[in-house]
Amino acid sequence: MKEISDxxxxxxxxxxxxxRSALATVVKVEGSxxxxxxxxxxxxxxxxxxxxxxxxxxxxxALKKALSAIHQQENKLVxxxxxxEDDAKFGVQLGCNGIVHILxxxxxxxxxxxxxxxxxxxxxxxxxxxxxxxxxxxxxHFGTSLIYKKNELHSKVxxxxxxxxxxxxxxxxNDQTSQFKNYVLGxxxxxxxxxxxxxxxxxVIAGAGNDAQPLAEMAYLLGWNVTIADGRPMHATVNRFPxxxxxxxxxxxxxxxxxxxxxQTAFVLMTHNYNYDIELLNLLFDTKAAYIGTLGPRxxxxxxxxxxxxxxIENASRIxxxxxxxxxxxTAEEIAISILAEIKTVFAGATASSLKEKKVPIHHHxxxxx
Numbered sequence: 410m411k412e413i414s415d416x417x418x419x420x421x422x423x424x425x426x427x428x429r430s431a432l433a434t435v436v437k438v439e440g441s442x443x444x445x446x447x448x449x450x451x452x453x454x455x456x457x458x459x460x461x462x463x464x465x466x467x468x469x470x471a472l473k474k475a476l477s478a479i480h481q482q483e484n485k486l487v488x489x490x491x492x493x494e495d496d497a498k499f500g501v502q503l504g505c506n507g508i509v510h511i512l513x514x515x516x517x518x519x520x521x522x523x524x525x526x527x528x529x530x531x532x533x534x535x536x537x538x539x540x541x542x543x544x545x546x547x548x549x550h551f552g553t554s555l556i557y558k559k560n561e562l563h564s565k566v567x568x569x570x571x572x573x574x575x576x577x578x579x580x581x582x583n584d585q586t587s588q589f590k591n592y593v594l595g596x597x598x599x600x601x602x603x604x605x606x607x608x609x610x611x612x613v614i615a616g617a618g619n620d621a622q623p624l625a626e627m628a629y630l631l632g633w634n635v636t637i638a639d640g641r642p643m644h645a646t647v648n649r650f651p652x653x654x655x656x657x658x659x660x661x662x663x664x665x666x667x668x669x670x671x672x673q674t675a676f677v678l679m680t681h682n683y684n685y686d687i688e689l690l691n692l693l694f695d696t697k698a699a700y701i702g703t704l705g706p707r708x709x710x711x712x713x714x715x716x717x718x719x720x721x722i723e724n725a726s727r728i729x730x731x732x733x734x735x736x737x738x739x740t741a742e743e744i745a746i747s748i749l750a751e752i753k754t755v756f757a758g759a760t761a762s763s764l765k766e767k768k769v770p771i772h773h774h775x776x777x778x779x
Contacts, residue, residue, distance in 0.1 A: 410609040411632020416451040419459035429454040431475040431515045432524045436602045440507030478513040484550040485513045514552040524553040534608045538578045541602045616679035617644035624745040661689035675700035687713045702732030
């Protein structure tokens with residue numbers, strides 16, 4: 410979601426300067442590629458690039474294709490094929506031995522549902538499904554066409570496919586999975602990238618000591634929403650945490666009413682104040698927060714759970730203490746990396762093992778179905 414936030418910020422700047430732009434989206438990948446479907450990049454008429462659709466090898470050629478789409482004001486699908494291991498002839502040096510399909514959509518400011526408007530609707534904190542329509546066989550590329558949320562739908566899908574696509578988007582939303590689907594419109598075959606998107610992680614750091622600063626800063630770089638909470642006014646300040654979304658001076662009982670917690674919320678308790686931590690921990694059991702991390706030795710966590718009468722298997726599955734992955738961290742910065750890596754692992758449902766040990770492709774592929 411950080412990539413989308415950066416794109417929206419860059420678009421606002423370009424729009425204020427009356428500079429035209431196009432959105433490039435990786436809509437399909439066959440084989441190996443640095444970025445997966447859903448990777449996006451904004452290209453402006455003056456050559457500015459925001460986001461990424463590869464590891465840097467495609468961006469130069471993509472700039473040319475995007476400028477062409479802007480000048481002609483029509484969607485374009487470009488395919489980069491390097492499966493013959495001779496990518497030099499493309500002039501892009503892909504080096505990934507895969508086929509990458511990228512859709513370029515010029516932004517029409519007069520259109521109520523242009524691609525940027527769909528991305529703006531994603532900025533609200535709720536899960537959503539975004540549908541992008543294209544065709545590998547025809548010149549018809551409808552582009553970003555639909556966004557589905559729990560009680561909200563915005564669509565410019567052609568009427569001949571509307572009901573089917575909405576039903577498939579609803580299924581993807583309920584299953585929380587991305588997938589590809591094929592449709593027929595008249596005599597044309599239309600492909601759809603149906604993309605499930607979660608809101609960014611909301612990280613609440615209870616504790617505004619010096620060791621919380623690198624954690625907050627690194628979480629900001631990841632595009633997470635960061636909240637700092639502490640009962641000490643001298644520590645919990647905007648000057649000390651300039652990139653936090655909010656800095657709260659609050660006791661545990663005052664804190665939760667000021668924060669929206671959901672399944673994408675993580676708490677890290679690092680106040681170095683036993684009474685503050687145990688009071689907040691007791692309150693967190695009644696929230697939807699999927700991750701609760703506690704700094705300090707495990708015996709401290711066990712003591713708190715015993716005192717609260719909460720030392721159960723069910724509660725233990727949500728609590729990570731000592732917080733972080735075992736990477737040999739010593740400094741505050743290294744500990745921050747270990748904490749963020751563990752949170753990412755939990756929310757991604759990953760294993761945190763070395764990639765060299767993985768026997769399947771690194772990225773999870775979207776489901777392919779017709």
